Amino acid sequence: MSKKEAFQQELDTKHDKYERLVKLSRDITIESKRTIFLLHRVTSVPDVEEVLAESEDKLDGVKLKIKLIALELIGEDLYQYHRAFTPGIQEYVEAVSFQHFIKERSLISLEQINKDLIFIEDKKNEEPEGLSSDSQDEKDKPVCFQVTPTDYLLGVADLTGELMRLCISSVGNGDIDTPFELSQFLRQVYDGFSYIGNTGPYEVSKKLYTLKQSLGKVEDACYALKVRGSEIPKHMLADVFSTRAALVESDEGIS
Amino acid sequence: MSKKEAFQQELDTKHDKYERLVKLSRDITIESKRTIFLLHRVTSVPDVEEVLAESEDKLDGVKLKIKLIALELIGEDLYQYHRAFTPGIQEYVEAVSFQHFIKERSLISLEQINKDLIFIEDKKNEEPEGLSSDSQDEKDKPVCFQVTPTDYLLGVADLTGELMRLCISSVGNGDIDTPFELSQFLRQVYDGFSYIGNTGPYEVSKKLYTLKQSLGKVEDACYALKVRGSEIPKHMLADVFSTRAALVESDEGIS
Amino acid sequence: MSVNEMFSGIQGFLSADQDVREDIRKVVQGLEQTAREILTVLQSVHQASGFKDNEPLMRVFVLSLSLSLSLSRFHEHWRFVLQRLAFLAAFVVYLESETLVTREEVTQILGIEVNREKGFHLDIEDYLSGVLTMASELSRLAVNSVTAGDYSRPLRISNFINELDSGFRLLNLKNDPLRKRYDGLKYDVKKIEEVVYDLSIRGLAREPGSGGEE
Amino acid sequence: MSVNEMFSGIQGFLSADQDVREDIRKVVQGLEQTAREILTVLQSVHQASGFKDNEPLMRVFVLSLSLSLSLSRFHEHWRFVLQRLAFLAAFVVYLESETLVTREEVTQILGIEVNREKGFHLDIEDYLSGVLTMASELSRLAVNSVTAGDYSRPLRISNFINELDSGFRLLNLKNDPLRKRYDGLKYDVKKIEEVVYDLSIRGLAREPGSGGEE
Amino acid sequence: MSVNEMFSGIQGFLSADQDVREDIRKVVQGLEQTAREILTVLQSVHQASGFKDNEPLMRVFVLSLSLSLSLSRFHEHWRFVLQRLAFLAAFVVYLESETLVTREEVTQILGIEVNREKGFHLDIEDYLSGVLTMASELSRLAVNSVTAGDYSRPLRISNFINELDSGFRLLNLKNDPLRKRYDGLKYDVKKIEEVVYDLSIRGLAREPGSGGEE
Amino acid sequence: MSVNEMFSGIQGFLSADQDVREDIRKVVQGLEQTAREILTVLQSVHQASGFKDNEPLMRVFVLSLSLSLSLSRFHEHWRFVLQRLAFLAAFVVYLESETLVTREEVTQILGIEVNREKGFHLDIEDYLSGVLTMASELSRLAVNSVTAGDYSRPLRISNFINELDSGFRLLNLKNDPLRKRYDGLKYDVKKIEEVVYDLSIRGLAREPGSGGEE
Amino acid sequence: MSVNEMFSGIQGFLSADQDVREDIRKVVQGLEQTAREILTVLQSVHQASGFKDNEPLMRVFVLSLSLSLSLSRFHEHWRFVLQRLAFLAAFVVYLESETLVTREEVTQILGIEVNREKGFHLDIEDYLSGVLTMASELSRLAVNSVTAGDYSRPLRISNFINELDSGFRLLNLKNDPLRKRYDGLKYDVKKIEEVVYDLSIRGLAREPGSGGEE
Amino acid sequence: MSVNEMFSGIQGFLSADQDVREDIRKVVQGLEQTAREILTVLQSVHQASGFKDNEPLMRVFVLSLSLSLSLSRFHEHWRFVLQRLAFLAAFVVYLESETLVTREEVTQILGIEVNREKGFHLDIEDYLSGVLTMASELSRLAVNSVTAGDYSRPLRISNFINELDSGFRLLNLKNDPLRKRYDGLKYDVKKIEEVVYDLSIRGLAREPGSGGEE
Ligand SMILES: [Mn+2]
Ligand SMILES: [Mn+2]
Known part of the structure; x- marks a missing residue:
């Protein structure tokens, strides 16, 4: 009987932790998705920096949640709970790499992502409730979370979908440079994924098709820009677009 | 324009007829299913004849609906509308062959089923509305409906499911002869279907597995009867059951 | 805006x-x-x-x-x-x-x-589904009652289940999952009947109410 | 009974x-x-x-x-x-x-x-879905307006669709079919933008309200 | 037996x-x-x-x-x-x-x-299905005619396809495969409209037979 | 060309x-x-x-x-x-x-x-697949033999199937369809064991060879 | 790069x-x-x-x-x-x-x-899964023990399985595969109850320990 | 044994x-x-x-x-x-x-x-499948060539793909996966035709050989 109770306790502990991680993962997913939505506004607002600053704040909030995951996992088998938080982490990778691309026009590395997830435990009362700090020397060690290469890949694969959306929006808003940069960048990512091919987990191979479609849409957009731009010299094109942008701006009051 | 209107009329006529046939098929299905439900009462009521008579009435109603189908199909391509009424006809075959088995303990033939679907047109006002009797000599010819061999097979395949249910109910009600007769009969039907195998349409082959399961259940029931009957001579078994039946009868007032 | x-x-x-x-x-x-x-x-x-x-x-x-x-x-x-x-x-x-x-x-x-x-x-379907689950639990109860030496309960269960069965026969079930579950009821009926039979041939079946343990 | x-x-x-x-x-x-x-x-x-x-x-x-x-x-x-x-x-x-x-x-x-x-x-989803279908019809209308010689309508459609697009950006869409349909809106925006561009470089674009047919 | x-x-x-x-x-x-x-x-x-x-x-x-x-x-x-x-x-x-x-x-x-x-x-359905396949081939033909320098054919195709489209819209299609194929017609219509648009905005569209630009 | x-x-x-x-x-x-x-x-x-x-x-x-x-x-x-x-x-x-x-x-x-x-x-796989189909037919035969009053055949079938089962257990089956079919053998074995059980508990089981067919 | x-x-x-x-x-x-x-x-x-x-x-x-x-x-x-x-x-x-x-x-x-x-x-889940597989093997063993003439083992198995079952019922199983496997335990319990029933009604069941093997 | x-x-x-x-x-x-x-x-x-x-x-x-x-x-x-x-x-x-x-x-x-x-x-099927994959890559190449400013390559690709298409049309394909892949070729042909169209209508298409690469 007492044996059964011990089982029950072990199962409950595991289950409760799992549920907490699922909850955290969901929160991370929602906040990351919101960050991505926010970042898409860079194509339509005048002040990009403001959007970036706001996204920074949001991502800081997400990082705090990831810290809570890291705290839950101290002394635990990461992979036993991996399924609980992998959706959230992938979405975070998507969001953070999207922000990085907008700022730097480059792919954030796994190392960089993981470096940003090393947390120095400075305040004791930040610890989440329900977590017993049984070993004292843990307070000195930094809490850190390690994104797995697979989660990184899956997040980056989804990033390409967002970049495709960014490209189409850019075209819609008369930005003629971003699409070309994006096609260059997406081709590199696509080539990278092609290189990995089916050596990775099945989920990664599965994304290759969507990735190719996204790349195709971006290539088509560049093609369209090139073809329609062929009718008028490029510097004039820029003029047309700035006039156009002003026109849209001034219209906004009317309707 | 007038050409398009002619198309519209042709499509509408076809579609309306199709819808009417679907409606008739549904009615036939519902009434046939009700007949089958009714017939299952033979295992639990004292007067089997009464149930059979009632089922006869119900099936006569179904036949009238089939006559309406036959009237709709006069001068038409049967197979163009076949999909519309095949579910109903299969269910009718199931019902009529179930009734036949209960009465005769044999399989009704396709010829017999079709013979019962030759209708002599005696009253003119029986014609369904919306049907123009354009050719006069049709009144003399008998209206008849031909069940296709495939519909017959599919109906019989479903019959075996009902027979399995009848067998299990019989055992539950202490009838020890019906299960053995049923196992003999179902084995013949199963052998027949095995013989046809995959030469028939796919739907027929698909039913083979269910048919085998039904046969297995009946064989298991016979086995159970034989094994438990082995503990007591068969004539005594009958006594036990008649006592039991009386007991159930007398109980009914109490609860 | x-x-x-x-x-x-x-x-x-x-x-x-x-x-x-x-x-x-x-x-x-x-x-x-x-x-x-x-x-x-x-x-x-x-x-x-x-x-x-x-x-x-x-x-x-x-x-x-x-x-x-x-x-x-x-x-x-x-x-x-x-x-x-x-x-x-x-x-x-x-x-x-x-x-x-x-x-x-x-x-x-x-x-x-x-x-x-x-x-x-x-929903009606949910109610009926619950009733069918109970029927299957009762067939188990009939078996275990005999083991526990209660020979009258199986007969009472048998009567109850028979009534239930004839009630279900009134329903024109379309709903597939429910129909399937209802087919299972027949096996419960059969199982209980076998228990009653076993009691009968051994002279252990008693009129419910007349003797019984309860 | x-x-x-x-x-x-x-x-x-x-x-x-x-x-x-x-x-x-x-x-x-x-x-x-x-x-x-x-x-x-x-x-x-x-x-x-x-x-x-x-x-x-x-x-x-x-x-x-x-x-x-x-x-x-x-x-x-x-x-x-x-x-x-x-x-x-x-x-x-x-x-x-x-x-x-x-x-x-x-x-x-x-x-x-x-x-x-x-x-x-x-349902909200059904309403939004209907709005997205209209957006795609409007991109077609922008194209056909030009063919019919109406050069101001495309600009008005462009403004309207842009507003719609920024409205949809506020939504945190979970629902998969709707999200997919929303992605289609971007293509409608792009198509209309191309029409406006074509009009601009040819000097055919006019301030809505200032000239136009209406 | x-x-x-x-x-x-x-x-x-x-x-x-x-x-x-x-x-x-x-x-x-x-x-x-x-x-x-x-x-x-x-x-x-x-x-x-x-x-x-x-x-x-x-x-x-x-x-x-x-x-x-x-x-x-x-x-x-x-x-x-x-x-x-x-x-x-x-x-x-x-x-x-x-x-x-x-x-x-x-x-x-x-x-x-x-x-x-x-x-x-x-069957009428088979006839209509064949006609719809032709419509899709005509949208391709409109594109290729422009490449071959024939600017009047797309306009004639556009008129023909529009007539076809409004004809089909009158039909109450129940038949599922045909309905699906008809949905494809919308894309053909749209494609041809875009070709005509391209010709219009570049002043290449001419009334078939009559000559002259709009 | x-x-x-x-x-x-x-x-x-x-x-x-x-x-x-x-x-x-x-x-x-x-x-x-x-x-x-x-x-x-x-x-x-x-x-x-x-x-x-x-x-x-x-x-x-x-x-x-x-x-x-x-x-x-x-x-x-x-x-x-x-x-x-x-x-x-x-x-x-x-x-x-x-x-x-x-x-x-x-x-x-x-x-x-x-x-x-x-x-x-x-192929070996085809041969083994045929053997497994037979095993499932034999479990049906065991049931029907009892119904036909032959109480010794189920015991012989039981021994045969057990031998077959331990033979299959020697195989390292990778082939998916065969493996699945082999899983079915377990049910056949169990079914036949239950038949033999039913005979045993009623004193109907006899050692094959010692008593002969009924 | x-x-x-x-x-x-x-x-x-x-x-x-x-x-x-x-x-x-x-x-x-x-x-x-x-x-x-x-x-x-x-x-x-x-x-x-x-x-x-x-x-x-x-x-x-x-x-x-x-x-x-x-x-x-x-x-x-x-x-x-x-x-x-x-x-x-x-x-x-x-x-x-x-x-x-x-x-x-x-x-x-x-x-x-x-x-x-x-x-x-x-893992505790793997341990419990192994235990559940054993339970199913024990239900088979109960059947075969009767065939082999051992009438006391089924009763001991029945007690053991009942204890196991009530132990499992206390567990709040979330893990889906384990939960499914646990559902299978019900059938094992039922089968063993039926074996015990068969022994009881024939007067073959004896308290384990009190009477020893037949 | x-x-x-x-x-x-x-x-x-x-x-x-x-x-x-x-x-x-x-x-x-x-x-x-x-x-x-x-x-x-x-x-x-x-x-x-x-x-x-x-x-x-x-x-x-x-x-x-x-x-x-x-x-x-x-x-x-x-x-x-x-x-x-x-x-x-x-x-x-x-x-x-x-x-x-x-x-x-x-x-x-x-x-x-x-x-x-x-x-x-x-196998022939494997060879043909490889060829079809290339065709789809070429339609992508036609698009990207234009982006890279090479307006003559799409025309050469268009001619090549058309030849390939008529070659495939000679084949009586039964093999289902290959047939499906062949259906994809139609889209590649159409896509390339649209690229050539876009170049033509803007006066960018040149006969390959006559004008050379940009
Ligand atoms: Mn995303
Ligand atoms: Mn039926």
């Missing part, structure tokens, strides 16, 4: 929906736990000692009162646990009175509404 | 449900026919002659009044036709006033309830 | 059916090969050189005469190839006269009966 | 392949018919009268000799019928001698080669 | 992973073979002769010592074989002592660590 | 087969790695800089020489990688010479036998 305002409002609606789904998930989890506990108590009926305690029933009652979900469109989310609770209610009522619980009784026991317009309700 | 009576009652319920489903099927069929006819009239907007007649709208209004279905649990059965009608209402309202129809307006036009407790209603 | 005999009889019927199906399969294979060859010749219309030769049409005519299948119940087996042939007939007739082939003309070209009692026939 | 010539050559290859497939299809159809007829005769073993006639086996032998297909790459096309024939051979051999047919015996009975290089052959 | 380098690094990581998986696959294959052999020996318990030999157990012990995999993230790859081995350990322990093996005992028997930090370990 | 001995022998056969499969798996893995690397190099063709280096092709040649598998029955295992390599060979040959690679050339490039009796070979 007008369009923007409209969409802000819409976003509010969408978020609220998500919250309701989350709430349902939690309530359902709690109900499942309660159902499990009640069943554990009820299982003792299969032991020689039998079942006496009907206190757990009260707990369902209390718990379900906290349900204020008024949206039938989330039915799929709680269908399974409702069938489970309907089974438990039917089983308890049978054990107490050897009668068939009505749908109204189930809803009263569980503290829920029958009328679907008034919110949380009990 | 008591159990038998109970089951007879249950059979009644089950039959009634089936009848309701049958009724819905017929109403939906009629609505689809009406929707098709309205669309045919509306298509004339793509011709040089343009669209003038808003009489068909009335017919939806009248027809839908005959709907007295109060059961939201059959939503799946009329979801498709509702989205279609929402699109038509949105399209007519845009053509008449160049504004975005609200959900309330759609329900008034169609004569249905917003509040789901009161029966037949219009 | 009686049951055995019954099944033997049915087996005989099924075997006969199988033989007919086998025969149909062979005829259909031949027709498909012919259809493929005709299409190859017709494809030249998309090249700058254009299409001149209508000799292949004769071959369908001859081949189909050899068809003496009188069983409409195997319709499913030759439905696909008939639709293919109807498309080819419609395409040839359009290329020759820029008119829509009638169902009667198709049956004459293919040497088959319209009246279903007389055997092999052309 | 060069590309055209290449494709003409390729079409030649494809046609030759198609012809072979066509031939196989006919042979397989004939074999299936034979297999069905043999099975019909064998089914009589489940009747009280039992199975006596082993003449049909000869017919497989004769028919399969006419097979001269030497292409193992069409294996998929006759895999199914081969498994069926292997089952029949195994079943007949068991009924005659209550022993397990060997793969060599099956190939001799069917008149085919074991060596795959020499053409038509019997 | 920067992106290229990043993907090369990740590819390196993935390749290393693949190698580990390959190694695990081989070890697991060996373990499966061993498990199969042990089971073959254990199957003799279902024969009249019974099971005596516990030597194979040692072989698992030795083999598993060679496991030095310390990566819990490949748990999925050896989960199945571990459950199998846990079942075998539980079965052997039951046969020897009629007690439930503890998780600690299983890990000792298999020579693996409980503590997950130290590498290869036994 | 006789049955046991039989199964031991069978296990021997199965193990040998498994070893072959294991070997194939490793070779295929290596080939896939090579194919991936070649593709990465070839992808540079879509960049403005273009593709120059044909050295990777040699690496396939060398690696595939080590293949001495003579069993066509494992065809399924390497089918996928062969199609991939055939695609790469076809793509390289097109980039170098703008001609269609023949099946013989592919086998020479890959160092494999055409004759299937001599072992490892290249």
